[in-house]
Amino acid sequence: xxxxxxxxxxxxxxxxxxxxxxxxxxxxxxxxxxxxxxxxxxxxxxxxxxxxxxxxxxxxxxxxxxxxxxxxxxxxxxxxxxxxxxxxxxxxxxxxxxxxxxxxxxxxxxxxxxxxxxxxxxxxxxxxxxxxxxxxxxxxxxxxxxxxxxxxxxxxxxxxxxxxxxxxxxxxxxxxxxxxxxxxxxxxxxxxxxxxxxxxxxxxxxxxxxxxxxxxxxxxxxxxxxxxxxxxxx
Ligand SMILES: Nc1ncnc2c1ncn2[C@@H]1O[C@H](COP(=O)(O)OP(=O)(O)OP(=O)(O)O)[C@@H](O)[C@H]1O
Ligand SMILES: [Mg+2]
Numbered sequence: 001x002x003x004x005x006x007x008x009x010x011x012x013x014x015x016x017x018x019x020x021x022x023x024x025x026x027x028x029x030x031x032x033x034x035x036x037x038x039x040x041x042x043x044x045x046x047x048x049x050x051x052x053x054x055x056x057x058x059x060x061x062x063x064x065x066x067x068x069x070x071x072x073x074x075x076x077x078x079x080x081x082x083x084x085x086x087x088x089x090x091x092x093x094x095x096x097x098x099x100x101x102x103x104x105x106x107x108x109x110x111x112x113x114x115x116x117x118x119x120x121x122x123x124x125x126x127x128x129x130x131x132x133x134x135x136x137x138x139x140x141x142x143x144x145x146x147x148x149x150x151x152x153x154x155x156x157x158x159x160x161x162x163x164x165x166x167x168x169x170x171x172x173x174x175x176x177x178x179x180x181x182x183x184x185x186x187x188x189x190x191x192x193x194x195x196x197x198x199x200x201x202x203x204x205x206x207x208x209x210x211x212x213x214x215x216x217x218x219x220x221x222x223x224x225x226x227x228x229x230x231x232x233x234x
Contacts, residue, residue, distance in 0.1 A: 010148025044084025
Protein backbone atom coordinates (compact mmCIF):
# COMPACT_ATOMS: atom_id res chain seq x y z
CA UNK A 1 0.00 0.00 0.00
CA UNK A 2 1.20 3.48 -0.86
CA UNK A 3 0.90 6.61 1.21
CA UNK A 4 -1.34 9.59 0.58
CA UNK A 5 -0.02 13.09 1.23
CA UNK A 6 -2.07 16.20 0.67
CA UNK A 7 -0.67 19.68 0.23
CA UNK A 8 -3.00 22.03 2.06
CA UNK A 9 -3.10 25.70 2.87
CA UNK A 10 -5.22 28.11 4.83
CA UNK A 11 -5.15 30.67 2.08
CA UNK A 12 -5.26 30.50 -1.69
CA UNK A 13 -2.51 31.44 -4.11
CA UNK A 14 0.39 30.26 -1.97
CA UNK A 15 1.82 27.84 -4.56
CA UNK A 16 0.24 24.49 -3.56
CA UNK A 17 -0.55 23.37 -7.11
CA UNK A 18 2.81 24.40 -8.53
CA UNK A 19 4.64 22.61 -5.72
CA UNK A 20 2.46 19.47 -5.96
CA UNK A 21 2.96 19.06 -9.71
CA UNK A 22 6.70 19.67 -9.66
CA UNK A 23 7.22 17.55 -6.54
CA UNK A 24 5.41 14.71 -8.29
CA UNK A 25 7.75 15.00 -11.26
CA UNK A 26 10.78 15.08 -8.92
CA UNK A 27 9.62 11.97 -7.03
CA UNK A 28 8.93 10.13 -10.28
CA UNK A 29 12.39 11.04 -11.53
CA UNK A 30 13.80 9.29 -8.46
CA UNK A 31 12.01 6.14 -9.58
CA UNK A 32 9.22 6.36 -7.01
CA UNK A 33 5.85 5.39 -8.36
CA UNK A 34 3.88 8.59 -7.86
CA UNK A 35 0.54 9.97 -8.90
CA UNK A 36 -0.46 13.61 -8.51
CA UNK A 37 -4.14 14.36 -8.00
CA UNK A 38 -5.78 17.71 -8.60
CA UNK A 39 -8.12 17.73 -5.62
CA UNK A 40 -8.87 21.43 -5.94
CA UNK A 41 -12.27 20.61 -7.35
CA UNK A 42 -13.52 24.17 -7.92
CA UNK A 43 -10.14 25.61 -8.84
CA UNK A 44 -8.36 22.87 -10.76
CA UNK A 45 -5.09 23.95 -12.33
CA UNK A 46 -2.90 20.90 -13.03
CA UNK A 47 -3.97 20.82 -16.66
CA UNK A 48 -2.77 24.39 -17.09
CA UNK A 49 0.52 23.84 -15.28
CA UNK A 50 1.18 20.65 -17.27
CA UNK A 51 -0.13 22.07 -20.53
CA UNK A 52 -2.50 19.17 -21.20
CA UNK A 53 -5.39 19.15 -23.64
CA UNK A 54 -8.53 20.51 -21.87
CA UNK A 55 -10.44 17.44 -23.11
CA UNK A 56 -8.22 15.11 -21.07
CA UNK A 57 -10.38 12.93 -18.77
CA UNK A 58 -10.31 14.35 -15.28
CA UNK A 59 -11.00 13.69 -11.61
CA UNK A 60 -14.34 15.38 -12.21
CA UNK A 61 -15.46 12.62 -14.58
CA UNK A 62 -14.30 10.05 -12.00
CA UNK A 63 -16.26 11.76 -9.22
CA UNK A 64 -19.31 12.00 -11.49
CA UNK A 65 -19.04 8.28 -12.22
CA UNK A 66 -18.47 8.83 -15.94
CA UNK A 67 -15.08 7.12 -16.00
CA UNK A 68 -12.70 5.32 -13.67
CA UNK A 69 -9.52 6.79 -12.27
CA UNK A 70 -7.59 4.00 -14.04
CA UNK A 71 -8.85 5.38 -17.35
CA UNK A 72 -8.39 9.03 -16.44
CA UNK A 73 -4.77 8.91 -15.27
CA UNK A 74 -2.33 10.29 -17.81
CA UNK A 75 1.43 10.12 -17.83
CA UNK A 76 3.23 13.34 -18.65
CA UNK A 77 6.73 14.61 -17.84
CA UNK A 78 7.32 11.18 -16.30
CA UNK A 79 4.61 11.56 -13.65
CA UNK A 80 1.18 9.96 -13.45
CA UNK A 81 -1.47 12.64 -13.12
CA UNK A 82 -5.16 12.82 -12.42
CA UNK A 83 -5.92 16.35 -13.56
CA UNK A 84 -9.03 18.31 -12.63
CA UNK A 85 -11.59 19.67 -15.05
CA UNK A 86 -11.47 23.41 -15.66
CA UNK A 87 -14.92 24.14 -17.04
CA UNK A 88 -18.12 25.04 -15.19
CA UNK A 89 -19.90 22.13 -16.93
CA UNK A 90 -17.52 19.68 -15.30
CA UNK A 91 -18.67 20.79 -11.85
CA UNK A 92 -22.22 19.58 -12.51
CA UNK A 93 -23.09 16.44 -10.49
CA UNK A 94 -19.64 16.33 -8.98
CA UNK A 95 -19.37 15.51 -5.31
CA UNK A 96 -16.26 15.03 -3.24
CA UNK A 97 -18.05 12.14 -1.50
CA UNK A 98 -16.47 9.65 -3.91
CA UNK A 99 -12.96 10.88 -3.18
CA UNK A 100 -12.23 8.34 -0.49
CA UNK A 101 -12.84 5.39 -2.87
CA UNK A 102 -10.65 6.95 -5.54
CA UNK A 103 -7.89 7.50 -2.99
CA UNK A 104 -8.09 3.84 -1.89
CA UNK A 105 -7.63 2.69 -5.49
CA UNK A 106 -4.70 5.05 -6.01
CA UNK A 107 -2.86 3.99 -2.86
CA UNK A 108 -3.20 0.37 -3.98
CA UNK A 109 -1.49 1.19 -7.26
CA UNK A 110 1.09 3.88 -6.42
CA UNK A 111 3.69 4.30 -3.68
CA UNK A 112 2.99 8.00 -3.22
CA UNK A 113 -0.31 9.75 -3.93
CA UNK A 114 0.18 13.52 -3.79
CA UNK A 115 -3.07 15.45 -3.56
CA UNK A 116 -3.48 19.17 -4.11
CA UNK A 117 -6.21 20.13 -1.64
CA UNK A 118 -8.37 23.25 -2.03
CA UNK A 119 -7.38 26.21 0.15
CA UNK A 120 -9.33 26.96 3.31
CA UNK A 121 -11.75 24.84 5.28
CA UNK A 122 -14.67 24.18 2.94
CA UNK A 123 -16.21 20.72 2.59
CA UNK A 124 -13.90 19.68 -0.25
CA UNK A 125 -10.79 20.73 1.65
CA UNK A 126 -11.80 19.05 4.91
CA UNK A 127 -12.86 15.84 3.12
CA UNK A 128 -9.52 15.60 1.35
CA UNK A 129 -7.57 16.48 4.49
CA UNK A 130 -9.45 13.83 6.49
CA UNK A 131 -8.95 11.12 3.89
CA UNK A 132 -5.23 11.62 3.33
CA UNK A 133 -2.83 9.97 5.75
CA UNK A 134 -0.56 12.98 6.00
CA UNK A 135 -0.37 16.64 5.11
CA UNK A 136 2.27 19.16 4.12
CA UNK A 137 1.20 22.73 4.85
CA UNK A 138 2.08 25.33 2.24
CA UNK A 139 2.14 28.98 3.22
CA UNK A 140 3.67 32.34 2.40
CA UNK A 141 5.66 34.33 4.96
CA UNK A 142 2.93 36.78 5.93
CA UNK A 143 0.59 37.04 8.89
CA UNK A 144 -2.53 36.37 6.82
CA UNK A 145 -1.18 33.06 5.55
CA UNK A 146 0.23 32.03 8.94
CA UNK A 147 -3.05 32.80 10.73
CA UNK A 148 -5.05 30.76 8.26
CA UNK A 149 -2.53 27.92 8.38
CA UNK A 150 -3.19 27.66 12.12
CA UNK A 151 -6.81 26.82 11.32
CA UNK A 152 -5.87 24.13 8.78
CA UNK A 153 -3.42 22.75 11.31
CA UNK A 154 -6.10 22.57 14.00
CA UNK A 155 -8.43 20.68 11.67
CA UNK A 156 -5.65 18.30 10.58
CA UNK A 157 -4.99 17.47 14.23
CA UNK A 158 -8.68 17.00 14.94
CA UNK A 159 -9.18 14.57 12.06
CA UNK A 160 -5.94 12.72 12.83
CA UNK A 161 -3.97 13.52 9.67
CA UNK A 162 -0.23 13.32 10.32
CA UNK A 163 1.57 16.64 9.83
CA UNK A 164 4.79 16.15 7.87
CA UNK A 165 5.84 19.81 8.00
CA UNK A 166 5.44 23.18 6.38
CA UNK A 167 6.79 24.74 3.19
CA UNK A 168 7.17 28.50 3.15
CA UNK A 169 6.91 29.65 -0.46
CA UNK A 170 7.65 32.95 -2.20
CA UNK A 171 10.17 34.15 0.35
CA UNK A 172 12.67 36.96 -0.15
CA UNK A 173 10.49 39.98 0.54
CA UNK A 174 11.49 42.81 2.84
CA UNK A 175 8.62 42.17 5.24
CA UNK A 176 8.72 38.37 5.37
CA UNK A 177 8.09 36.81 8.77
CA UNK A 178 11.31 34.84 9.48
CA UNK A 179 10.96 31.07 9.20
CA UNK A 180 12.02 30.41 12.82
CA UNK A 181 9.24 32.72 13.97
CA UNK A 182 6.75 30.88 11.72
CA UNK A 183 7.99 27.57 13.10
CA UNK A 184 7.42 28.94 16.61
CA UNK A 185 3.93 30.14 15.80
CA UNK A 186 2.82 26.94 14.07
CA UNK A 187 4.88 24.52 16.13
CA UNK A 188 5.48 22.64 12.91
CA UNK A 189 8.84 21.81 11.33
CA UNK A 190 9.55 23.95 8.28
CA UNK A 191 10.95 21.51 5.73
CA UNK A 192 11.68 24.07 3.00
CA UNK A 193 11.73 27.73 2.17
CA UNK A 194 11.28 28.51 -1.51
CA UNK A 195 12.19 31.93 -2.80
CA UNK A 196 10.27 34.01 -5.29
CA UNK A 197 11.37 32.82 -8.74
CA UNK A 198 10.08 34.54 -11.89
CA UNK A 199 10.73 31.36 -13.89
CA UNK A 200 7.76 29.73 -12.12
CA UNK A 201 5.35 32.11 -13.78
CA UNK A 202 7.15 31.83 -17.10
CA UNK A 203 6.64 28.08 -17.03
CA UNK A 204 2.95 28.51 -16.16
CA UNK A 205 2.54 30.79 -19.13
CA UNK A 206 4.24 28.26 -21.38
CA UNK A 207 2.35 25.27 -19.97
CA UNK A 208 5.55 23.41 -19.18
CA UNK A 209 6.28 22.59 -15.53
CA UNK A 210 9.36 24.37 -14.25
CA UNK A 211 11.00 21.14 -13.06
CA UNK A 212 11.07 20.00 -16.68
CA UNK A 213 11.72 23.35 -18.29
CA UNK A 214 14.27 24.77 -15.83
CA UNK A 215 15.67 21.95 -13.68
CA UNK A 216 18.49 24.23 -12.46
CA UNK A 217 16.22 27.04 -11.30
CA UNK A 218 16.20 27.89 -7.60
CA UNK A 219 12.59 26.64 -7.43
CA UNK A 220 13.43 23.26 -8.98
CA UNK A 221 16.42 22.77 -6.66
CA UNK A 222 14.18 23.32 -3.65
CA UNK A 223 11.71 20.82 -5.04
CA UNK A 224 14.51 18.25 -5.31
CA UNK A 225 15.37 18.92 -1.63
CA UNK A 226 11.75 18.44 -0.59
CA UNK A 227 11.51 15.17 -2.56
CA UNK A 228 14.63 13.94 -0.74
CA UNK A 229 13.18 14.86 2.64
CA UNK A 230 9.88 13.18 1.88
CA UNK A 231 11.45 9.87 0.95
CA UNK A 232 14.23 10.10 3.49
CA UNK A 233 17.07 9.95 0.96
CA UNK A 234 19.63 12.50 -0.10
N1 LIG B 1 8.14 30.48 -5.71
C1 LIG B 1 7.40 31.13 -6.59
N2 LIG B 1 7.93 32.20 -7.27
C2 LIG B 1 7.17 32.88 -8.16
N3 LIG B 1 5.91 32.59 -8.47
C3 LIG B 1 5.35 31.54 -7.83
C4 LIG B 1 6.04 30.76 -6.88
N4 LIG B 1 5.21 29.78 -6.44
C5 LIG B 1 4.05 29.94 -7.09
N5 LIG B 1 4.12 31.00 -7.93
C6 LIG B 1 3.04 31.54 -8.78
O1 LIG B 1 2.03 31.95 -7.88
C7 LIG B 1 0.75 31.72 -8.44
C8 LIG B 1 -0.05 30.83 -7.52
O2 LIG B 1 0.56 29.53 -7.50
P1 LIG B 1 -0.35 28.23 -7.43
O3 LIG B 1 -1.43 28.29 -8.43
O4 LIG B 1 0.56 27.07 -7.45
O5 LIG B 1 -0.93 28.44 -5.96
P2 LIG B 1 -2.16 27.73 -5.26
O6 LIG B 1 -1.86 27.79 -3.80
O7 LIG B 1 -2.38 26.41 -5.85
O8 LIG B 1 -3.33 28.73 -5.64
P3 LIG B 1 -4.93 28.46 -5.59
O9 LIG B 1 -5.30 28.53 -4.13
O10 LIG B 1 -5.48 29.60 -6.39
O11 LIG B 1 -5.18 27.12 -6.16
C9 LIG B 1 0.97 31.13 -9.83
O12 LIG B 1 0.98 32.17 -10.79
C10 LIG B 1 2.38 30.53 -9.72
O13 LIG B 1 3.01 30.46 -10.96
MG1 LIG C 1 -4.03 25.68 -6.85
